[in-house]
Amino acid sequence: MSRQSACWKGFLALLAIAMLGSGCRAFRASVREVDVATAKPMDTGYDYSDLRWLGNSVGNDVSSWKTLDQGGRKPILVVMGIQNRTTRHIDTKAITDTIRTVVINNGKADFVNESQRDTLLKEQGYQLANCTPETRVAIGRQLGARYMLTGSLVELKKEEPRQVRVSKAEEVFYQLTVEITDLQTGLIAWTAQKERARGASKPVIGW
Amino acid sequence: MIRRPSLCLVGFAALWIGAGCATVPLDSALRHFHDGELEAADAALNTLPEGRDAVRHLMERGMIRHVRRDYDGSAADLARAIRLEEELETHSVSKAGASMLVNDSMLSFRGLPCERTLLHSFQARNYLARGQWEGAGVEARNIIRLQEKLDGFADDAYSRYLAGLCLSLAGDESAAAFQYQIAASLLPETPMDPATGRFSPATPAGNADPSRFTGSELVCLVDLSGSAGAAGADLYAGGRHLGSARILTDTETLRALHREKMASRRMAKAVARIAVKESIAAVVAAHNEDLGDMVRFLLFAVETPDERTWRTLPRSLAVARVQCPPGLDSFDVVFTGWHGDRRITVKGPFARQGGIFVALCRDYP
Numbered sequence: 059m060s061r062q063s064a065c066w067k068g069f070l071a072l073l074a075i076a077m078l079g080s081g082c083r084a085f086r087a088s089v090r091e092v093d094v095a096t097a098k099p100m101d102t103g104y105d106y107s108d109l110r111w112l113g114n115s116v117g118n119d120v121s122s123w124k125t126l127d128q129g130g131r132k133p134i135l136v137v138m139g140i141q142n143r144t145t146r147h148i149d150t151k152a153i154t155d156t157i158r159t160v161v162i163n164n165g166k167a168d169f170v171n172e173s174q175r176d177t178l179l180k181e182q183g184y185q186l187a188n189c190t191p192e193t194r195v196a197i198g199r200q201l202g203a204r205y206m207l208t209g210s211l212v213e214l215k216k217e218e219p220r221q222v223r224v225s226k227a228e229e230v231f232y233q234l235t236v237e238i239t240d241l242q243t244g245l246i247a248w249t250a251q252k253e254r255a256r257g258a259s260k261p262v263i264g265w
Numbered sequence: 266m267i268r269r270p271s272l273c274l275v276g277f278a279a280l281w282i283g284a285g286c287a288t289v290p291l292d293s294a295l296r297h298f299h300d301g302e303l304e305a306a307d308a309a310l311n312t313l314p315e316g317r318d319a320v321r322h323l324m325e326r327g328m329i330r331h332v333r334r335d336y337d338g339s340a341a342d343l344a345r346a347i348r349l350e351e352e353l354e355t356h357s358v359s360k361a362g363a364s365m366l367v368n369d370s371m372l373s374f375r376g377l378p379c380e381r382t383l384l385h386s387f388q389a390r391n392y393l394a395r396g397q398w399e400g401a402g403v404e405a406r407n408i409i410r411l412q413e414k415l416d417g418f419a420d421d422a423y424s425r426y427l428a429g430l431c432l433s434l435a436g437d438e439s440a441a442a443f444q445y446q447i448a449a450s451l452l453p454e455t456p457m458d459p460a461t462g463r464f465s466p467a468t469p470a471g472n473a474d475p476s477r478f479t480g481s482e483l484v485c486l487v488d489l490s491g492s493a494g495a496a497g498a499d500l501y502a503g504g505r506h507l508g509s510a511r512i513l514t515d516t517e518t519l520r521a522l523h524r525e526k527m528a529s530r531r532m533a534k535a536v537a538r539i540a541v542k543e544s545i546a547a548v549v550a551a552h553n554e555d556l557g558d559m560v561r562f563l564l565f566a567v568e569t570p571d572e573r574t575w576r577t578l579p580r581s582l583a584v585a586r587v588q589c590p591p592g593l594d595s596f597d598v599v600f601t602g603w604h605g606d607r608r609i610t611v612k613g614p615f616a617r618q619g620g621i622f623v624a625l626c627r628d629y630p
Contacts, residue, residue, distance in 0.1 A: 142399050143437070145406045187399045188618055220416065226354070264355040 102230040102258045104148050104213075112234045112252050113156025119250045120157060120207075120238070121164040135161070136170040136203035138194045139186045140236070144213035153234070154207065170201045198241045205247065209236035227259040291322060294329065295576050301629060303333045317360065317373040320346050320353070321573055324376065324384065328577035331387055332627055340391040347384055347407075350375050365538050366545075366564070369531070369571035377523040378418045380575045382411045383516070386424045386582075389431050390486060393623050396616035402435030409444065419522040422451040423514035423582040429462050430484060430584075434618045448513065455511050463586055464511055481620040483589035485510065485611070487598065488627035491517070491580030495600035495607070495628040500585050502596040508587035510598075516578050539568070579627060589622050600628040 099105055120126070126133060137158060140150040158169050178197055179186060189197070198206040214231040231253065238248040290309050297306035310326040313319065327342035353375050363371040375381065389404035405428035412420055412428075429444030446459040456465035463482075487510040489495045498510040542564040550557020595612040607628065615622040 141436070142403060143406070145403060145410055147400060147403050185396070187397070190619070215410070217414075261355055264357055265359055 099256060099258075101260070102215075102228055102256045104144070104146055104232065108232060108254055109152055109156065111254065112232075113153050114160055115252055116153075116234065116236050116250055117157040117160025118164075120161050120236075120248070121166045123166075123238075123248050125247060126166045132166065132168050133204045134170060134202060135167050135205045135207055135238070136175060136198045136201050137172065138175075138189070138198065138206050138208045140209040140211055140234070143210050144232070145215070146213070148211065150211055153211070157207070157236070167205075170198075170203050175201060195239065195241060195244060198239075203241060206239045206241055207236065208239065209234060211235075224263055225259045225261050227257065229255060229257040231255040288318065291318075291325060294325060298329055298332075298577055303329060307333060307335075317371070318573070319373075320349050320376065321374040321575070323349070324380070324575045325577050328387065328575070331391060332577075332629060334394070336391045336394045340388060340395075343384060343388040343391065347388065350381060350384070365534075365541055367567050368538075368569050369534070370569070370573060372571070374573050376575055377520055377527070378411070378415060379421055379516075379519045379523045380578070382408055382421055382424045383575070383578065385411065386421075386427050389427055390625060393431065393434070393486075394616060394625055396618070396623075398431070398434045398436075398618055401431035402437065405429075405431035405435070405444075418526050419519060420447070420451055421514055421519055422448045423584075425451065426462065426513050426584060427486075433462065434621065434623070452513060455513070464508075464584075479588075480591065481589040481593075481622060483507070483585075483587050483593065483596070483615075483622045483624065485585040485587075485596075485598070485624045485626060487583040487585055488579035488625075489581040489583060489600070490628060495602035496581075497601045498583060498585065498626075498628070499599045499601065500587055500596055501599060502590050502593060505590070507590070507596065508585055510583035510585035512581045512583045514582045515580065516582065517580060520574065535568075542568070589620075593622065596624075598626050598628075602628075 094106065094110065097107060099107055137154045140153055142148050142150045161167050162169065175197070176186070178200060179189070182193075182197070184193060184197075194206060194208065212233045212235070214233075216229045216231075218227045232255070234252045234254075236250050236252075237246050239245065240247040290312070294306045294309035297303075297309055306329045307326065310322060310329070313322045313326065323342045323346035327339045327346060330336075330339035330342060333339075353373050357373065360372050376384070385404045385407040389401045389408065392398070392400035392404060408424045408428040412424065425444050425448040429441040429448060431441075432438075432444060433441035441462070442460050445457065445462040448462075449455075449457050449459045457463060458465065483500070485500060487498045489498065489512070497512070500507040500510070542561070546557050546561035546564060549560045593613065593615070595610055598609050598611055600607045600609070609626065609628070611624050611626045613624075615624045617623070
């Protein structure tokens with residue numbers, strides 16, 4: 059009995075030393091700054107690194123589109139939304155906000171104010187998400203824009219088949235397609251596709 | 266030696282209490298719900314428990330709020346239930362161990378595969394009711410994702426149809442047609458046009474012929490809760506019969522098919538659990554026969570089936586798709602059933618996308 063009790067005491071003492079040695083760090087809440095440029099994703103889900111990469115790369119591509127250079131006169135663009143065709147409720151407006159910021163900062167185009175656009179849509183009994191392509195073109199023309207920016211975000215997911223395993227791997231592929239329509243001709247004047255894929259595995263068994 | 270049996274008994278008593286239903290607020294909410302007291306039902310689930318029954322409580326409150334037409338509140342609850350359910354894909358060793366010692370109610374509730382799909386279906390309806398077509402489209406893709414990895418479980422025609430409707434309203438007509446086509450193949454007795462999802466007339470007094478649809482269309486998602494005894498529903502506006510609702514899924518039949526599929530797995534686990542319990546009782550009885558009998562009694566007293574299920578789910582899920590009279594601001598739904606007919610008025614404004622109006626209703630006490 060006394061030998062057993064000594065064993066227990068020894069074990070508890072070791073545990074206490076280990077906890078003190080680690081400063082009980084694991085038990086404390088902590089906050090740290092994260093560098094948005096180098097932060098690693100936590101899972102396959104769409105996150106801010108995807109938003110930054112997609113928005114900035116499309117924004118830079120739009121800026122380098124030759125047609126926007128009209129001898130110092132900046133064309134006017136209207137953003138008519140990016141359709142979310144994924145299985146997650148993604149704020150695609152944040153992507154167009156990033157694209158717009160990049161293009162404006164590069165001094166390549168002016169944009170129709172979105173509140174002005176939404177007011178006109180509301181006056182005509184529409185929401186941006188409910189508009190047909192024809193309505194978007196008509197609204198864009200009424201707002202005095204030369205070009206209209208639209209697009210869609212698509213997600214494809216691949217999962218490991220059912221089998222005996224301790225972790226489950228999945229790969230998610232995102233494709234952003236952005237189109238710029240010339241509102242005078244109604245034709246697509248420019249388009250770009252950006253792709254991003256990510257793989258991750260998560261344990262099938264946990265505590 | 267005296268302390269050990271006492272500790273054993275305390276441990277088993279704790280397990281027994283743990284295995285019992287700590288669901289008093291849920292029972293009260295369900296009682297209020299079935300009595301038609303929706304506000305009281307919602308209030309009874311004001312504080313939700315964490316832990317193994319969290320998903321079930323969220324499903325029930327989400328449904329109560331959906332019926333109350335609190336679509337924002339319902340969407341928040343169902344979104345949380347979906348997130349928690351996805352986290353439960355990682356099997357908990359500790360809960361699995363406890364379930365081998367007590368019963369399956371020690372495991373976190375995830376719902377049957379069909380209930381997990383219907384979770385997305387009702388979330389899609391929350392988006393439809395608010396005219397948020399893109400959100401409804403997201404839920405439709407989740408329905409398809411779950412239906413495509415059913416692994417031998419029965420497909421759900423209503424969820425397929427709803428996915429088609431949501432995709433069509435979100436502007437993805439080709440994907441919608443594919444879902445309508447699957448729904449049509451699951452329901453050979455309900456003729457429908459796979460391209461549009463419109464139903465063909467079944468009786469002379471039934472819905473209008475799809476080819477005669479010229480103006481706007483009203484899609485009414487009709488829920489028939491088994492307790493109210495309704496077996497069908499007809500839509501009327503201005504004294505004119507607009508059409509009948511078609512039952513696409515009987516949730517009890519669907520759940521029975523899913524339970525049947527899981528029965529062999531559950532049976533194997535129950536046999537293993539009984540063997541474990543008998544071994545534990547035998548080990549205790551080897552030291553103290555009376556205590557062994559007591560342990561055996563306690564272990565087998567908690568050997569009860571896990572009957573947790575989504576209780577507020579309607580018995581039948583139906584859809585009426587009819588020509589919409591011009592300037593429709595309300596319409597009547599007549600529920601026909603064993604207790605006679607019952608008429609309710611569904612008032613607008615209705616969510617609208619192009620020429621399609623969407624309305625929801627439930628035969629509720």
